[in-house]
Amino acid sequence: MAARPDDDRRPPHDRGPGRRAARGEGDAAGEADLGDLVMRLARSLRRRGAEAMAPWDLSPHHGRALRVVAHHDRIRPGELAAHLRIAPRSVTDVVDALEGRGLVARGPDPTDRRATVITLTEAGARLVEEIGTARRADAEALFGRLPDADREALRRILATLDDEGDVRGG
Secondary structure, eight states: OOOOTTOOOSOGGGOSHHHHHHTTSOOTTSOOOHHHHHHHHHHHHHHHHHHHHGGGTOOHHHHHHHHHHHHHSEEOHHHHHHHHTSOHHHHHHHHHHHHHTTSEEEEEETTEEEEEEEEEOHHHHHHHHHHHHHHHHHHHHHHTTSOHHHHHHHHHHHHHHOOOTTSOOO
């Protein structure tokens, strides 16, 4: 027996305009909710980022930490924690893992002998460059589907909406 076009075989809890909009299928006006679309794209970007870093057996979180350290040349653990938006005590595990792989090094802060700074090793700098190349290629594959004018408009819009302007690095 062929299904009729109006035959909805989805379970009852997965029917209705609210669920369709949450999946980006649209609302009564036929448009997906903008917030939902942005969240879907963010999830897709996180998944793609994790896949892009898989060859180096590096988590996205550790990759971001490396990019922050590279951006700042040298950084104190508390500052790194602020950029990663994690508790300062949690940054110790991140730095330990990266240091264990020879990607970062801890050293004395030249301006305060009581403080420690984190710097990239040569291996860490090479890895940041390799990952950056992979991320740029992936972004080009995703955003390259857009005409140049749309890409520039998207960049401008996202920069306008970005509320992290003072906490960058990755």
